[in-house]
Amino acid sequence: MHSIALYNNKGGVGKSTLTFFMADFLASVRVAGRPLRVLVMDLDAQGSSSTALLGEELARQARAEARTIGHLAMQLAQGRQPDLRPFLLLRPSSLRGHPPLPAVTVLLPERESIFNFDANPLHTLTLFARTLKPLLLPHFDIVLLDLPGNLDERHLLAVNALVMSDSLVIPMEPTRLALHALPETLRMIRYAQEHGQGCPVCLGILLNRTDKRSRQFRLHAPAIVRLLQEVQIPCFNNYLPNAPELANATDDTLAFTSLKDRYGSYYPHVKKVVSELFDRWQTRMPA
Numbered sequence: 001m002h003s004i005a006l007y008n009n010k011g012g013v014g015k016s017t018l019t020f021f022m023a024d025f026l027a028s029v030r031v032a033g034r035p036l037r038v039l040v041m042d043l044d045a046q047g048s049s050s051t052a053l054l055g056e057e058l059a060r061q062a063r064a065e066a067r068t069i070g071h072l073a074m075q076l077a078q079g080r081q082p083d084l085r086p087f088l089l090l091r092p093s094s095l096r097g098h099p100p101l102p103a104v105t106v107l108l109p110e111r112e113s114i115f116n117f118d119a120n121p122l123h124t125l126t127l128f129a130r131t132l133k134p135l136l137l138p139h140f141d142i143v144l145l146d147l148p149g150n151l152d153e154r155h156l157l158a159v160n161a162l163v164m165s166d167s168l169v170i171p172m173e174p175t176r177l178a179l180h181a182l183p184e185t186l187r188m189i190r191y192a193q194e195h196g197q198g199c200p201v202c203l204g205i206l207l208n209r210t211d212k213r214s215r216q217f218r219l220h221a222p223a224i225v226r227l228l229q230e231v232q233i234p235c236f237n238n239y240l241p242n243a244p245e246l247a248n249a250t251d252d253t254l255a256f257t258s259l260k261d262r263y264g265s266y267y268p269h270v271k272k273v274v275s276e277l278f279d280r281w282q283t284r285m286p287a
Contacts, residue, residue: 011149027102070113
């Protein structure tokens with residue numbers, strides 16, 4: 001099992017959307033004759049990626065029944081050995097008359113339980129690494145962790161997820177505001193690495209909503225390159241374009257017959273990005 005966090009301390013850079021895209025495509029990959037078993041851990045209280053995967057009704061029901069990542073974390077912190085099955089929510093397979101969607105499992109967030117966990121200073125930053133990760137290991141090949149922005153040391157649940165991660169991807173837009181936010185992102189990554197025995201390892205920065213012909217890109221791409229060279233973080237060769245149509249792909253009220261139908265003319269862009277991610281995390285897997 002390999003766990004990958006999608007994290008940038010700046011909000012609105014597309015972490016949840018990219019988590020959805022990666023889950024969608026990775027779950028359709030076959031390795032050793034079977035599909036990859038993909039889990040999405042949504043640590044953002046807004047629950048954007050998990051709601052897009054599960055649909056609003058299933059997400060609301062699970063929250064009402066306390067089947068969320070926050071409630072699971074509280075049980076782990078109390079030293080209990082919880083049954084994971086009620087918390088692992090499977091994306092509905094398809095709408096009637098449509099081919100089945102790639103199977104994706106979700107751990108859903110809920111705001112109050114996250115706040116309650118964060119409010120207890122006795123909760124350690126290695127709780128997930130010590131207790132949750134071994135429980136997930138037999139059941140999944142890859143875990144995608146959708147982390148919130150504006151993260152700091154007080155957000156114990158989300159930092160636990162960052163410490164638990166083997167590697168991470170930093171989604172980023174090529175703008176001045178995104179460049180200003182990057183140092184704080186790198187600081188929190190170093191903070192997590194201090195508690196995670198060197199992990200997570202950064203797989204690279206993934207440019208999102210990018211138009212290489214734009215004035216913003218031409219102005220700020222050189223500064224981004226210089227900063228990445230200084231901190232020795234690679235940049236993905238592929239990127240996602242600035243395409244409002246891609247937002248339709250995460251709309252849980254729309255029915256799609258295939259990944260190509262879902263992503264339309266941008267299917268090749270998303271496929272190239274996820275393929276590069278797959279290649280990068282494969283190189284991090286133990287021999």
